[in-house]
Amino acid sequence: MTQDFVENEHCMRCAQRHASVFCTAHADHLEEINLSRICSEYKKGQVIFNEGAHPFGVYCINEGKIKISHKGQDGREVIIRLAKPGDLMGYKALLSGNRYHASAVALEDCSVCFIPRDLILNIIKKDNSLSMGMLNLLSSQLRVAETQVAHLAQKPVRERLAEALLFIRETYGMEQDNCTLNVRLSRDEIANIVGTATESTIRLLSEFKKDGIIELEGKKIKVLDYNKLTRTANLQD
Amino acid sequence: MTQDFVENEHCMRCAQRHASVFCTAHADHLEEINLSRICSEYKKGQVIFNEGAHPFGVYCINEGKIKISHKGQDGREVIIRLAKPGDLMGYKALLSGNRYHASAVALEDCSVCFIPRDLILNIIKKDNSLSMGMLNLLSSQLRVAETQVAHLAQKPVRERLAEALLFIRETYGMEQDNCTLNVRLSRDEIANIVGTATESTIRLLSEFKKDGIIELEGKKIKVLDYNKLTRTANLQD
DNA sequence: TCCTGATTATGATAAAAATCAGGTTTATAG
DNA sequence: CTATAAACCTGATTTTTATCATAATCAGGA
Numbered sequence: 001m002t003q004d005f006v007e008n009e010h011c012m013r014c015a016q017r018h019a020s021v022f023c024t025a026h027a028d029h030l031e032e033i034n035l036s037r038i039c040s041e042y043k044k045g046q047v048i049f050n051e052g053a054h055p056f057g058v059y060c061i062n063e064g065k066i067k068i069s070h071k072g073q074d075g076r077e078v079i080i081r082l083a084k085p086g087d088l089m090g091y092k093a094l095l096s097g098n099r100y101h102a103s104a105v106a107l108e109d110c111s112v113c114f115i116p117r118d119l120i121l122n123i124i125k126k127d128n129s130l131s132m133g134m135l136n137l138l139s140s141q142l143r144v145a146e147t148q149v150a151h152l153a154q155k156p157v158r159e160r161l162a163e164a165l166l167f168i169r170e171t172y173g174m175e176q177d178n179c180t181l182n183v184r185l186s187r188d189e190i191a192n193i194v195g196t197a198t199e200s201t202i203r204l205l206s207e208f209k210k211d212g213i214i215e216l217e218g219k220k221i222k223v224l225d226y227n228k229l230t231r232t233a234n235l236q237d
Numbered sequence: 238m239t240q241d242f243v244e245n246e247h248c249m250r251c252a253q254r255h256a257s258v259f260c261t262a263h264a265d266h267l268e269e270i271n272l273s274r275i276c277s278e279y280k281k282g283q284v285i286f287n288e289g290a291h292p293f294g295v296y297c298i299n300e301g302k303i304k305i306s307h308k309g310q311d312g313r314e315v316i317i318r319l320a321k322p323g324d325l326m327g328y329k330a331l332l333s334g335n336r337y338h339a340s341a342v343a344l345e346d347c348s349v350c351f352i353p354r355d356l357i358l359n360i361i362k363k364d365n366s367l368s369m370g371m372l373n374l375l376s377s378q379l380r381v382a383e384t385q386v387a388h389l390a391q392k393p394v395r396e397r398l399a400e401a402l403l404f405i406r407e408t409y410g411m412e413q414d415n416c417t418l419n420v421r422l423s424r425d426e427i428a429n430i431v432g433t434a435t436e437s438t439i440r441l442l443s444e445f446k447k448d449g450i451i452e453l454e455g456k457k458i459k460v461l462d463y464n465k466l467t468r469t470a471n472l473q474d
Numbered sequence: 475t476c477c478t479g480a481t482t483a484t485g486a487t488a489a490a491a492a493t494c495a496g497g498t499t500t501a502t503a504g
Numbered sequence: 505c506t507a508t509a510a511a512c513c514t515g516a517t518t519t520t521t522a523t524c525a526t527a528a529t530c531a532g533g534a
Contacts, residue, residue, distance in 0.1 A: 092380060096380060125365050132332075132361075134372055148382075196521075394490080
């Protein structure tokens with residue numbers, strides 16, 4: 001179960017470049033990164049990094065979807081983040097000098113670039129634009145995390161599930177039909193995003209279906225009534 | 238209800254300097270900050286900044302304790318953070334280019350320095366040590382926020398309350414007697430830290446008292462059995 | 475292809491926590 | 505000092521959500 005090393009497109013020509021925090025980084029620095037990075041492919045279900053391990057660099061997603069999750073009480077998983085091409089992973093541990101607090105697992109076959117620790121830290125230090133970008137990224141994520149704390153504390157499961165579906169849609173977008181969520185997640189994984197029991201998630205998804213909000217077909221989820229879903233999520237902030 | 242302007246100690250000689258993210262900042266930059274900052278005093282209960290407002294700079298706490306809280310569903314408060322002397326406030330909004338997502342309210346009489354937006358952003362840009370410090374700070378806070386998400390999703394209220402008491406102790410320390418928590422919070426505020434109903438908090442605090450874990454005397458909380466409190470919190474990460 | 479384990483589904487039950495209702499104490503403004 | 509509101513406390517009740525149990529379906533490997 002080890003990944004394959006591959007030769008990805010040059011960083012400067014990476015399709016994800018303008019979707020990433022590197023969009024404003026200096027060209028010379030991207031050149032440096034390009035020289036030292038190590039690209040690998042991971043099959044669905046493979047682990048990119050593991051909770052508890054020491055970080056030796058950061059990962060930049062070239063292709064594929066990845067879940068970042070944390071094992072809590074009695075091994076129950078909490079999904080902290082859904083990552084997509086262009087996203088960085090593992091910078092939190094690196095920048096705070098801690099071990100990984102969560103694991104990254106491929107939700108589908110992926111292509112990921114690894115950038116060694118010293119290189120990326122040096123570049124962040126000398127590239128103002130990149131470090132401001134990182135500050136911006138972390139601030140935004142902190143805001144999201146705090147909103148999530150508020151919602152977990154105050155919103156019922158039904159609203160949180162609706163919100164999670166909107167969040168998944170926001171993150172991964174939709175398929176050609178413009179309504180099927182462009183990712184396959186198990187009911188269990190959805191429950192671990194919402195922070196609830198799997199059975200509750202299954203039950204509420206059935207209700208949403210009965211209410212004509214969504215359509216279910218195995219792991220495919222179609223959003224039939226976006227407005228109703230938004231109203232069900234009862235967002236106000 | 239407006240604050241008084243005051244003349245605080247020079248930033249270089251500030252008692253909080255070495256407890257703050259400015260501890261490694263360049264002396265020249267502290268000098269600049271010192272020249273432009275505006276210091277004010279706030280009475281207990283006064284608002285330092287308000288959710289929804291645009292940030293015009295960051296606040297650095299010189300003296301006193303401050304709660305940072307967010308108004309969620311039907312006006313119910315969630316306390317996001319407890320801040321103490323040396324802490325910065327309002328940088329998240331500033332760095333992510335958003336409005337304040339939470340309000341800051343004095344838990345007791347406070348002395349706070351305000352550093353204007355452009356000045357602090359410029360200094361962060363040119364002071365590598367400070368920007369790395371900020372990255373470290375944000376990464377650590379993000380980690381804490383994610384842990385809180387996991388706990389809200391998985392831990393029962395009793396454990397979360399015990400954890401909150403440990404957190405308060407960690408943040409504000411204890412009085413001379415070495416067991417009274419060095420802050421006065423209402424039951425309602427504690428509930429808003431834990432993310433539960435006020436009555437549940439009151440009930441559980443009474444239980445903790447009955448179990449000999451704590452002693453209650455109005456808003457004073459004495460931790461009698463620290464080990465038992467830790468065990469009640471059932472921490473494992 | 476068939477077998478086997480995992481996932482999905484649904485009902486019944488139990489547990490946890492919120493809400494409601496009341497009385498008491500404490501703090502505060504006049 | 506007193507009036508009044510706010511905060512605190514406790515019990516009863518209801519709501520929400522988790523857990524348990526069991527069946528059906530699906531997916532992947534021999």
